[in-house]
Amino acid sequence: MTVSLSVLLERGDRVKDIKSYSLKELEEEFVTELNLPRFRAKQVYKWLTLGVESFEEMTDISKELRNNLSNTYYISVATIEKKLVSVYDKTVKYLFKLYDGEFIESVVMNYKHGYTICISTQVGCKMGCSFCATGKSGFSRNLTPSEMLSQIQSAQKDLEIRISNIVLMGMGEPLDNYANVIKFLRLVSSEDGLNIGMRHISLSTCGLVDKIYELEKENLQLTLSVSLHAPNNEIRSQTMPVNRRYPIEELLKACRHYADTTGRRISFEYAMISGVNDSDECARELGKRLKGMLCHVNLIPVNNVEGNSYKKSRIDRQKRFIEILSKYYITATVRRTLGSDINASCGQLRRKTISDDI
Ligand code: SAH
Numbered sequence: 001m002t003v004s005l006s007v008l009l010e011r012g013d014r015v016k017d018i019k020s021y022s023l024k025e026l027e028e029e030f031v032t033e034l035n036l037p038r039f040r041a042k043q044v045y046k047w048l049t050l051g052v053e054s055f056e057e058m059t060d061i062s063k064e065l066r067n068n069l070s071n072t073y074y075i076s077v078a079t080i081e082k083k084l085v086s087v088y089d090k091t092v093k094y095l096f097k098l099y100d101g102e103f104i105e106s107v108v109m110n111y112k113h114g115y116t117i118c119i120s121t122q123v124g125c126k127m128g129c130s131f132c133a134t135g136k137s138g139f140s141r142n143l144t145p146s147e148m149l150s151q152i153q154s155a156q157k158d159l160e161i162r163i164s165n166i167v168l169m170g171m172g173e174p175l176d177n178y179a180n181v182i183k184f185l186r187l188v189s190s191e192d193g194l195n196i197g198m199r200h201i202s203l204s205t206c207g208l209v210d211k212i213y214e215l216e217k218e219n220l221q222l223t224l225s226v227s228l229h230a231p232n233n234e235i236r237s238q239t240m241p242v243n244r245r246y247p248i249e250e251l252l253k254a255c256r257h258y259a260d261t262t263g264r265r266i267s268f269e270y271a272m273i274s275g276v277n278d279s280d281e282c283a284r285e286l287g288k289r290l291k292g293m294l295c296h297v298n299l300i301p302v303n304n305v306e307g308n309s310y311k312k313s314r315i316d317r318q319k320r321f322i323e324i325l326s327k328y329y330i331t332a333t334v335r336r337t338l339g340s341d342i343n344a345s346c347g348q349l350r351r352k353t354i355s356d357d358i
């Protein structure tokens with residue numbers, strides 16, 4: 001598994017993406033390639049973790065070395081292009097601009113137990129789910145580990161807070177950008193870096209089965225969320241094209257294996273769409289499929305997205321779903337909606353910005 005540590009800047013230089021290095025990798029490179037003492041890497045790494053955006057800001061390093069470093073390396077940043085704050089609950093949504101002019105979104109939510117950030121892992125997404133704004137705008141490219149870190153650092157700096165939880169539920173399919181996402185997870189949870197523990201991280205996937213087996217072997221203590229959204233192949237293939245490649249039986253087999261092997265509870269996401277997947281029969285089918293698995297179901301009233309006619313299920317349907325699932329000993333809760341006035345679910349702001357620009 002390799003992660004590219006260099007990027008091609010707009011001005012045409014190929015420079016190395018310093019924020020995608022681990023401290024150990026940077027130390028090795030400083031010593032063997034740049035002839036620098038090991039402690040210099042530690043010094044630079046500390047600044048990078050603090051979120052500096054240029055080598056100029058590294059004030060305890062000589063000007064000459066700062067110049068040398070800026071010819072070899074590039075510091076990835078996520079620049080705030082737009083910021084929306086919810087008047088209801090102070091949820092903040094960012095549209096960030098990347099070095100090549102691409103846009104991504106992140107959302108910061110303030111819960112009782114601290115700040116949670118929802119970050120993007122790709123610019124766009126290839127998976128094309130019919131209810132999702134990101135899926136509708138197509139795919140541009142994968143994010144680097146440093147670009148995932150930069151979303152957290154920019155938000156922390158702007159809001160003057162420390163983020164304690166991360167969910168990989170923004171734009172993109174994390175397991176479709178596997179190597180970069182795993183590298184990011186290792187960097188962000190490292191004691192040398194932002195030091196956000198794996199137990200405070202959730203990764204959400206639409207269900208790339210082979211990658212779920214790979215992730216299981218990484219032995220990470222994170223929470224795996226699986227976007228299920230349907231109890232059978234017929235409905236799931238209609239809304240989630242990925243189901244045609246990995247049918248629900250294979251997906252749930254992988255989930256059971258993951259839960260059994262890691263001992264960690266899987267979180268199933270289920271966006272309730274009125275008249276599509278919210279009948280009593282759907283709840284019973286779901287209950288039968290999940291029975292006996294170490295899991296929890298998060299019911300999410302579907303967010304309306306421009307260009308489709310999906311409607312949220314009514315509250316009585318949500319309650320009924322929970323009641324039926326409980327008969328199969330499956331716990332389910334309705335996820336609280338935050339930032340409803342700022343379209344906090346990801347993909348919508350980027351889409352709007354792109355279409356405004358055209
Ligand atoms: N690609 C990953 C993670 C990003 S999407 C995945 O699909 O899991 C994050 C979550 O938002 C997923 O559970 C996704 O199904 C859900 N989602 C997307 N559009 C939505 C909408 N319009 N309403 C409710 N949930 C939505």
Ligand code: SF4
Nearest residue numbers: 125127129132135206
């Ligand atoms: Fe991609 Fe997830 Fe949106 Fe599906 S729901 S299109 S997998 S981001």
